[in-house]
Amino acid sequence: MLCLKAGRLEGRFQSPPSKPMSQRYLLAAALAEGETEITRIEWSDDVVATARAVQPISSILIKGDRAVVSRREPDFYRAFNVGESGFTLRTAVSVYAGIPGLTAVYFGGTLRGRPIDELIEVLRKLTEVVKLPGAVIIKGKELGRLEVEIRADISSQYISGLMFLAAVGSGGVIKPLGERKSWSFVEATAEVLRAFRAEVKLGEYIEVGGRMKSPGKLAVPGDFSLSAFLVVAGVATGGEVEIRGPLSKLDEPLVNAFKAMGVDITTGEGWVRAKGGFYRGIDVNLSDNPDLVMPTALAAGMVEEESTIRGVETLRYKESNRIATVIDVLERLGVQVRHEKDAIYIKGPPKRRDVAFSSHGDHRIGLMALAASKIVGGCVDDISPVAKSWPAAVLYFISE
């Protein structure tokens, strides 16, 4: 159990590097022709999971926060554990379907209860795939041009996985079915594939063409979906916070949400500065950006005016059922909160002090609970899940 006293949080902090961008760069670098140097990587559990997943097809030289990655002759037998990384599981099972050889992908923890079956069903039309408890076994082969359809309303990582699979082989067309969720992550995959010289068109269909070629050097941007918890704790306690590290496109809507709440927030080349307070409620749809719900919800909990966060449906498929666990953190704060249909309604401010929080085994809920503890004083039962994305976070909160 980690306990924090309520008090002002302020100062300059280094943002963790973006987990989704680190993972995409590692995967693309392992599949592309030529050598790629990736800088500003943090070796969180999920990023290490991606490194393990690409090791059987690439050589990776690690020097601190840098990785030099190049494609090599794939091993025929490849087996690795992706731990709890949804991105790594869903992209690895897809990509290895298109590379001749046998692959065992192990997974564990919270990932055992998260969706994968719809993707496996699609891959089974292409090659032999067996799902066991905690493992998927894939017989990979040359697939030719890909033509598949996949549900878009469960996890965008199904689509990202198939986009990488198309880029490994002779390209192809993916038809997303139903409502498109977490679409900013499909766009991020398209952006990375394009950086690796693949052609990608996003429209009614997704078209992927061309083989991947390394762009040479890439620097990972910051992850404001994570470092924003320092901003929420800082602004809510009257502090001024500066986050160092370039803002990823994925996280821009969060800066806009904070602005709409009345925060004095400015961004520049490689930094975000915030001060003031959360003064106004907001009505925002985060269906394209589910990872931004947690910091937005905590910020909304500071405001007397009611806020509405829409598009939260797929949050139930994450490391915890985040509809329930976000509500749990807010209720423990004494904030009024309710969930109806696809939206969470939040009306602050917090009414309780010295609160016992739970991370519910989920890194983003653990971070939300750490920030909440700094604001009202409190304890988090188990902070170990934060190692999934941002192991250093806890040090920033305790060193204040």
Ligand SMILES: O=C(O)C1=C[C@@H](OP(=O)(O)O)[C@@H](O)[C@H](O)C1
């Ligand atoms: O592709 C990615 O890197 C991610 C996609 C999103 O998941 P879903 O597409 O499953 O919603 C997001 O929540 C996750 O943290 C990272």
Ligand SMILES: C=C(OP(=O)(O)O)C(=O)O
């Ligand atoms: C859901 C997450 O990641 P993944 O799906 O890759 O496990 C997350 O980081 O919140």
